[in-house]
Amino acid sequence: MATRINKYLSEVGFCSRRRADRLIEEGKVTINGKVPEIGTKVEDSDLVEVEGQRIEKSMKQKNIYLAxxxxxxxxxxxxxxxxxxNIIDFIKYPKRIFPIGRLDKPSEGLIFLTNDGDIVNKILRARNNHEKEYIVSVNRPINRKFIQTMSHGVEILGTITKNCFVEQLGPNKFKIILTQGLNRQIRRMCETLGYRVQTLKRVRIMNIKLDVPPGKYRKFTKEELLELNKLLEKSLKTFD
Incomplete structure (x- = not known):
């Protein structure tokens, strides 16, 4: 059965579909010795290589999901x-994995890593429907107006951010739950209102909570993975 090349590379755990498309655009992927176009399909009998490394379905390993x-x-x-x-050298996980989404360099907290390209694709497709929770501190005291404005939308990057939940936790600290992922969204929202982010920590993605020390990771539990897939199916139906 023919499979799109980006899906093929994600299914064997080589990389995400998005990363596969970039590799194809850069001319680093070949099928039977020829550089394919994005969307080209491959058969099991085809020779697929990435930068000279042969990629086979037999390479597919047990799926890994890390928090x-x-x-x-x-x-x-x-x-x-x-x-x-980079995150891969820091973790030094013995098998090939890649992060889902991003946290910018000055930020900390929860990020997923996996070798399952399909779940990466599902999460990125549903990126505007799942919750991500952050704890943020800024450089000066916040007030009720700040909370209300952040909650009801701030103009950044030529658009108004979606309504979101914001709760004050201290004089300079607040919790915010987003359902969208604009570039450096929280930092830009705060800057628009005249504040500068001092610390930003992501403490939850959907049903997975941050519960390990900085620099450490753990595997998803079976219950977490089951619930995550249920939430993704709901999100994808809403998104589509």
Whole structure:
């Protein structure tokens, strides 16, 4: 049965579909010695290579799902050449894995890592429907107006952010739950209102909570993975 090349690479756990598309665009993927177009389909009998490395379905391993507490200063990339402080070198996991989504370098907290390209695709497709919870501190006291404005939308990047839950936790600290993922969204929202983020920690993604020390990771429980897949199915139906 023919399979799209990006799905093929994700199913064997080589990379996410998005990363596969980038590799194809960069001319690093070949099928039977020829560089394919995005969307090209492959058969089981085809020879697929990435930068000269043969990729086979027999390479497919048991799926890995990790909840990692990213420290400040670590970059969420698999590119070891461009970024020496990358998340893969930091974790040193014995098998190939890649992060789902991003946390910027100055931020910390929960991020998922996996070798399951299909779940990466589902989460990224449903990115505007699942909850992500953060604890944030800023450089000066916040007030009721700040909370209300953050809750009801702030203009950044040429758009108004979606309504979201915001709760004050202290003079300079608040909790915020987002259902969208604009680039550096919380930092930009705060900057628009005249505040500067000092610390930003993600403490929850959907049903998975941060419960390990900085720099440590754990595997998803069976119950967590089951619930996550249920939530993703609901999100995808809403998103579509």
């Amino acid at each position: 990692f507490n990213k420290p400040v200063g670590i970059v969420c990339t698999t590119n070891k050449v461009v970024e020496p402080n």
